[in-house]
Amino acid sequence: MPELPDVEVFKRYFDATSLHQEIEGVEVGSTRVLRGTSQSGLAEGLKDRSFVSTNRHGKYLLAHFDNRLVMVLHFGMTGYLKYFKQTEKDPLHDRLMITFANGFHLAYDSQRKLGEIRLIGDEDDFIHRQKRLGPDALRVPLPDFRDILSASRAAIKSALMNQQRLAGIGNVYSDEILFQAGIHPGTKARDLDEKILEKLFESMEDVLEKAIALRADPKEFPGSFIIPHRDGDGKCPRCSVPLQSEKTAGRTAYFCPKCQNA
């Protein structure tokens, strides 16, 4: 499932391909991804407009038009973007295809249909009042991060994944961040002392920034990351002990029982 690093990579891809180009047409392959807007509403909203800038908050990509409107994309479980020429083979599962005046298309593809597309007028209202998202995990200052986790009664893994507290981290990256910080996923967030919270904060920044630099491609991740090992040899990259998995709140946490003891 696309998490903060994946969506940041989509944002950079969007910026590099789709800004400042006149939109000629819009096709919606499945209306099930539309939220609060109709197929014709979306088509009318986009026609003859162009995107001028983008923002990312947590797992949401917000694309600003040359008027006040903003298109919001959420990538669900498997969503991605593809920019291509007419002559190339089209992606199979288009849910939204924007055609630019230069003959290129931008497709938003969400095969499992859990993605969401919205057209909104007020980004601030959407983030803070409608979705009540916490601060973005890459922009939260350390004191706020400490306050957020100290106030949580949840296990640290759940606390990191709670989008209303901290936006952007999901199942896979919470495992990586906790592994790098040496913290057991089941430890109560408020039981972590100041020093270990600081270490966790540093691990969060390191992991997210490194993942973005490697284009969120797990095949490129260093061997010192736990992500390549959970589906690979199943062993801790540090001590070679078999990784453990545990179900919590419907998600499976992978961790090293020896290295993650805080």
Ligand SMILES: [Zn+2]
């Ligand atoms: Zn280990």
